Amino acid sequence: MGYLADVSEIDSGLPHLHRTRHRNSFRGEVAVIENVRLYKTEVSAMKKNMSVLDRVLRTTLAVIVGILYFTGQLTGTAAIILGVFAVIFLATSSVGFCPVYTVLGMSTLKKEA
Numbered sequence: 694m695g696y697l698a699d700v701s702e703i704d705s706g707l708p709h710l711h712r713t714r715h716r717n718s719f720r721g722e723v724a725v726i727e728n729v730r731l732y733k734t735e736v737s738a739m740k741k742n743m744s745v746l747d748r749v750l751r752t753t754l755a756v757i758v759g760i761l762y763f764t765g766q767l768t769g770t771a772a773i774i775l776g777v778f779a780v781i782f783l784a785t786s787s788v789g790f791c792p793v794y795t796v797l798g799m800s801t802l803k804k805e806a
Contacts, residue, residue, distance in 0.1 A: 741789040742800035748786040755779035755786075 758779040761767040785791045
């Protein structure tokens with residue numbers, strides 16, 4: 694869940710808003726602090742779209758690439774490219790969300806009945 698402030702209410706003088714003054718003791722400056730009510734909003738940008746099997750496969754491939762790299766079997770440009778993919782695979786599998794799946798409109802997650 695994300696939170697967004699309704700900025701249009703800042704100057705409307707509604708009772709739930711109040712201003713407080715704070716004096717900075719080092720410079721003698723006065724700052725006006727405004728409290729704004731926050732509204733809950735549904736953020737659907739990162740809904741899970743990866744199944745457990747998909748996540749396990751990605752993690753396994755990333756670990757294999759890591760092992761091959763650290764044992765010296767994978768070097769050069771291939772190591773860099775596969776290393777980048779391994780990091781992406783680890784990140785997406787840890788979160789359960791793949792942005793490429795969203796762009797392609799697919800999901801490996803079973804639909805809830």
